[in-house]
Amino acid sequence: MAWRKYWEMYKTGIKEASAYRLMSVSSFFSTIVYIVLLLAVWTAISKSADLVGGLSRVVSYIVLAQVINSSISQGLEKWFGSKIRKGTIVNELKRPVSLLSQAYLHEIGWQSFDTLLKSVPLLVIGVLFTGLELPPVQNLLAFVVAVVLSFHLMLVLALSTSMLVFWTKTDGGVRFTRVTIVNFLSGVIFPLYLLPESLRQIFYVLPFHLLVDGPIQVFLMQKTGTEVLIMFGQQIFWILVFFGVANLLWYKAKKKLTVQGG
Amino acid sequence: MKLKKHLKIYGKYFKQYWKTRLVYKTDFLLNSLSQMLNLATSLAFLTLIFTQVDSINGWTFPEMLFLAGVGGISMNIHHIFMLHITNLGEDYIVTGDLDRFKVRPLNVLYQVYASNVRDENFPKLITNIALVAYASGQMGLNLVRPEFLLYGVPVLVSSVFTFGSVYLAVSSLGFWMARSRPLTWIVFRLSDFRRYPFSIYSRSVKIILVTLVPLAFASFFPATFFLDRFENGFYQYFSIAAGPVFYGLAYLFWKKGLSKYTSTGS
Numbered sequence: 145m146a147w148r149k150y151w152e153m154y155k156t157g158i159k160e161a162s163a164y165r166l167m168s169v170s171s172f173f174s175t176i177v178y179i180v181l182l183l184a185v186w187t188a189i190s191k192s193a194d195l196v197g198g199l200s201r202v203v204s205y206i207v208l209a210q211v212i213n214s215s216i217s218q219g220l221e222k223w224f225g226s227k228i229r230k231g232t233i234v235n236e237l238k239r240p241v242s243l244l245s246q247a248y249l250h251e252i253g254w255q256s257f258d259t260l261l262k263s264v265p266l267l268v269i270g271v272l273f274t275g276l277e278l279p280p281v282q283n284l285l286a287f288v289v290a291v292v293l294s295f296h297l298m299l300v301l302a303l304s305t306s307m308l309v310f311w312t313k314t315d316g317g318v319r320f321t322r323v324t325i326v327n328f329l330s331g332v333i334f335p336l337y338l339l340p341e342s343l344r345q346i347f348y349v350l351p352f353h354l355l356v357d358g359p360i361q362v363f364l365m366q367k368t369g370t371e372v373l374i375m376f377g378q379q380i381f382w383i384l385v386f387f388g389v390a391n392l393l394w395y396k397a398k399k400k401l402t403v404q405g406g
Numbered sequence: 407m408k409l410k411k412h413l414k415i416y417g418k419y420f421k422q423y424w425k426t427r428l429v430y431k432t433d434f435l436l437n438s439l440s441q442m443l444n445l446a447t448s449l450a451f452l453t454l455i456f457t458q459v460d461s462i463n464g465w466t467f468p469e470m471l472f473l474a475g476v477g478g479i480s481m482n483i484h485h486i487f488m489l490h491i492t493n494l495g496e497d498y499i500v501t502g503d504l505d506r507f508k509v510r511p512l513n514v515l516y517q518v519y520a521s522n523v524r525d526e527n528f529p530k531l532i533t534n535i536a537l538v539a540y541a542s543g544q545m546g547l548n549l550v551r552p553e554f555l556l557y558g559v560p561v562l563v564s565s566v567f568t569f570g571s572v573y574l575a576v577s578s579l580g581f582w583m584a585r586s587r588p589l590t591w592i593v594f595r596l597s598d599f600r601r602y603p604f605s606i607y608s609r610s611v612k613i614i615l616v617t618l619v620p621l622a623f624a625s626f627f628p629a630t631f632f633l634d635r636f637e638n639g640f641y642q643y644f645s646i647a648a649g650p651v652f653y654g655l656a657y658l659f660w661k662k663g664l665s666k667y668t669s670t671g672s
Binding site: 166167169170171173174175177178180181184185187188189191192193195312313314316317318320321324325327328333334338339340 | 430432433435436437438439440441443444447450451454455457458459460461462463526583585588589591592594595596598599602603606607608611
């Protein structure tokens with residue numbers, strides 16, 4: 145069966161993730177710590193500012209941003225980096241499944257584990273302790289679809305930056321740069337609706353808001369009906385664009401690939 | 407003298423480190439770049455907040471920059487020389503490489519620290535110094551005063567060790583858990599608390615910041631001394647002693663862990 149091999153690779157991702165569950169647990173708690181910090185900061189701000197939509201909207205936004213971020217974060221650069229440095233990437237190249245598909249299956253395997261262990265508990269905590277309100281069922285489902293699309297958008301983005309590792313040979317800086325830029329532009333660090341008007345326009349031209357800010361708007365009922373469908377379309381468009389970029393870079397990387405070691 | 411010997415050898419370690427470092431120039435550049443970018447987004451966050459408000463709990467924008475800078479200086483000095491401890495579990499315990507350090511006539515913890523210099527934090531240190539200078543200028547605050555130097559120098563040393571105590575204590579958990587790196591993510595997040603006024607936090611967070619994770623002594627209280635904001639006189643002076651006290655406690659914990667360490671035995 146052709147699907148069998150894909151299924152096995154997906155399972156490998158899950159197994160790996162569960163073997164490193166200390167990482168998931170720690171990152172869950174560090175997210176909680178971060179939320180506690182942001183809540184304190186925004187509560188202090190709300191005392192002397194007239195925030196659009198009040199404090200509760202900021203709180204919902206912050207919690208949801210972390211829920212989504214936990215579902216879409218990627219470590220692809222590292223996956224490639226260690227294989228490129230040790231030269232074991234030849235093993236992946238020998239397999240009957242393309243390297244990009246292997247990376248993809250590995251990441252969805254890993255992410256299914258992380259979503260269960262991190263995002264779902266975060267959402268429950270958000271609803272129980274921060275007054276986050278669940279939307280009607282059609283928007284809740286649309287939210288799930290939006291996050292799945294976000295995951296794919298982040299994946300192709302990370303895939304593109306991972307290709308750079310073939311040139312830099314080192315992945316830490318590449319990943320950290322990508323994460324920092326994406327966090328800032330997507331709404332994880334600062335709620336995009338609170339940006340000054342001129343800045344906000346720039347942020348909404350770029351594709352990154354579709355990663356986090358977009359799904360949040362679906363959850364908070366600021367996007368409904370056709371607006372949601374338009375957003376799906378935009379997400380898919382950018383997924384295709386970055387998929388193209390990643391493939392182009394991969395094509396170039398293959399040509400210059402030197403396997404280290406003898 | 408023992409200390410002298412350790413210091414002398416550190417120079418040799420340092421030189422050795424730079425030789426290997428120059429092999430990976432792109433690595434250094436990329437890491438520095440990403441660290442700077444990260445700092446830039448934190449500052450952007452602060453700037454954006456001040457598009458909404460004029461002050462946070464009575465703290466103005468320059469005062470907040472000053473606070474961020476003061477904590478940033480001691481934190482990055484720590485990071486340059488002492489952050490390598492966070493690799494304890496992955497690099498030394500799981501691999502059994504700590505054996506090497508245990509058979510040498512030097513302090514084991516010293517050897518872990520000396521094995522690496524996290525120079526990618528150097529640009530951030532410079533930026534934080536510039537931040538303090540800029541913010542002081544904005545507020546018309548002259549930092550070169552005898553009483554400031556008398557307080558500032560010891561408190562800087564103490565603050566570096568206050569950061570050191572937190573990272574050492576958490577990394578030492580690696581002796582029991584075999585891994586330490588993921589746990590330090592939580593500490594990294596906790597370190598962000600240093601950037602905001604102590605008064606914005608809830609009671610329980612405040613208690614944690616002066617006991618379990620005593621970072622308020624490495625950032626907030628020293629900053630209030632310079633800014634002449636007497637929020638808590640005792641804590642301001644205790645900040646000078648906080649480093650040695652908490653680091654001493656963390657060191658005892660490290661010792662306990664080290665005595666538990668058994669090699670991988672392969």
